[in-house]
Amino acid sequence: MDNFITPSRPRALTVSELNHQVRHLLETSFMQAWVEGELSSFSRPSSGHWYFTLKDRKCQVRCAMFRGYNQRIRPLPKEGDQVRIRGKVSLYENRGDYQIIVEHIEPAGLGALQQAFEALKQKLGAEGLFDAANKRPIPFPPRHIGVVTSPTGAAIHDILTVLARRCPAVPVTLYPTAVQGQAATDDIVRAIAAAQHHNQADVLIIGRGGGSLEDLWCFNEEKVARAIAQCRIPTVSAVGHEVDITIADFVADLRAPTPSAAAEKISPDQQEWLRRLDELRLRLHQAVLRQTRRQKTSLEHLTARLRDPRRELQDKGQRLDDLELRLKAAIAQRSKTEVTRLDHLANRLLLQSPTRQLSQYQTLIQQLQERLQHSMVKQLQRRQDQLAHLGQTLHVVSPLATLGRGYAIVQDDRQNIVRQAGELSAGDNITARLARGTIKATVDSSFD
Template identity: 55%
Template sequence: MTIQPSSNRALSVSALNRQVKSLLEHSFLSIQVIGEISNFARPSSGHWYFTLKDAKAQVRCAMFRNSNQRTGFVPREGDEVLVTARVSLYEGRGDYQLICERMEKSGLGQLQQAFDALKAKLDKEGLFDVARKRRLPPHPKHLGVVTSPSGAAIHDILTVLKRRFPGLPVTLYPTAVQGAEAAAQIVSAIELANRHNQCDVLIVGRGGGSLEDLWPFNEEIVARAIVASAIPIVSAVGHEVDVSISDLCADQRAATPSAAAELLSPDRHALTLRLSQLKRRLESRISWQIERKRQQLLGTRQRLRHPGEKIREHMQALDRLELRLQRGMLRLVQQRRTHLAQTTQRLARLTPTRRIEQSRQRLDQIEQLLPRLIQRHIERSRLRLAQQSGMLHSVSPLATLERGYSILLNPAGQAVSSAEQVTPGDRLDARLHKGRLTCTVESIETGE
């Protein structure tokens, strides 16, 4: 495209700049430029204005808000970046500039491609599958940490553990966490922890940093070492926004090392509160059980009466029956006497002398026979009473004890009726007719 002045008049500056802008924008549709950030400005509008330079030249750049919000970081003076931009012209000053659409730190493009390629490869192999990952122990007994001994990560982890559960043992497996040798050292530390086999969970990670700083945790050898570990692993690499290959392979990902410590350590205050609640519930339950058993014992004692009391009750009942019988007999005699007197009077009026004499003789016989009948009835009643008393006494536990038997009681006071209720070494209480014996079970023989 060639700029030609009008035949009638010369071009104005604005017209010239407008045509040059159109020429540049149509000649350079989209280019990538690498350079160092300088003169970075970030006004309240949210747009970015800066200069991109190298050792020999520089170019003005603008990156509008709708584009820079997708960048994921804010560049600083001296950062080397790779921008994807359109060439344009700022008509007001006549300065040509780059309108940046994307920006990434220099070298990150290749790293990102390597990250994406390895991620796709391991994902295809199933290393990221949730079904493969193991559950973490709910209350770890020993915690292992694979990180730098001088980094912020170990300090953050120990600070959290001191606050939440200071009694948790921690073993540090020191390793470099950035640089060319870091990946191999991380793998060696994980393998060493597995050989020691004293930790039931591992934290593998480091604090935040750039993609280059975190790159050892995106290495394939580290990913495969995490998957091969017999100890469950929590990956805690970088900040919350950073996601590494190690995070995807680990059994659990934590946003930060501090978050990993929070995840694995029980809260001692919550545990103390829970123990107090359980203690109160246990004490209440025990008190309730003791009171219930005490009431059951009282009820049993009230229901269980001594055989002697039963005998005394029957004797009293017999005495009452005897008294009733005597009163009945006397009442019967009195009735007979009254009837006799009445009959005598009637006979006297009728003068049946012979019948009277016979009746008198019969009455004499009855009077002589009646005491014997009464005495015989009393004797039969006494005999039945003695028989019933003997039968009741024969089934009494005390009678059994008198014959040389004993009752075995376990420490709970319960009667032992089968050899299967005791084991060798148990102590039993043997109740005799007179006294008690404390016995120890030496052997057991079971049988029908």
């Protein structure tokens, strides 16, 4: 007996160790599962947790749904309901009971959240909150953009990235809020009210990034829907991904499939504006060149038609000199003719020497001389009067004489001669040329 050696035995697990290992195995093998069955043995202790059994015709499984998850479930489940649950497979180590830790529960068929969604959609739609007539236009381009979302989520990052690329000059104000969980509903309503009180943004983006229906549920709450509908600022709903539809999408003035798309829709593209500005600058430059050419051609044409007053005076002066020379030549010719005639009479007188005839002829000669003198004086006076009349006529038609009588030649700032008051407007600059000097003035008013 002393030589008998007892063989070594394997170490036995304690019940706690076994249950712990089984729990770890279950939780790592089943990350998450959807299970459908009939709800029974439903209990709600004072802790707020739910405990029930899910069964079908052959088997059953225990379930636990803790207070943090069941507070959002409406309506409350009851005995005999056919439900779908989502949760993690686990083990309650103290009793060694296999169970499911439930995170979500909904009626089999159409889910509870979907039922609540459809009920609220029908209610608000009947009140007219979705009517197109109530949709306000989104200002474009916006002067100031407000964003109601989480300060740490992907949505604000996407929105700011798009706006920085498209229109960095437009200011953006974030009205931070929770966008998931029980407190998010009231938080979003307060953020919308804060944006209106701030009174700076002329368009408000309300949204968040993608998630499950439960994650997005705060945007399906009636409080949020009515806050958006009553908001004085035009609103853009940008909740989730393109396939996600919320009540906020129906109530807002504009729905965007994503936060990035919302920023794209309400913001101008500065590159397009710069391209358009370059195009307009080129068109303006070409128009100015065409107008300049037309004005230059018109000015050259008017310059060719406009006669210099000095040239006109030179022509009149030359005409006056010509008349003066002709008058002097006529007087000289007439004098020469009279002298010749006088010589002829003297010769005849010499031929008739009787004293009486001599006396008569002397008297006649004296009369003829007086007549000649009178005729010459009269002719000279008539020529001088004619010359004075021509000079006066020339002076009357002279532009300088017109200016001397108090008139002025008025030109606008393009050197065009102004003939009617209607050609000028208040504020136009004019130049008035007088007999002596020039006046520059600005028109206060004009009357025809």
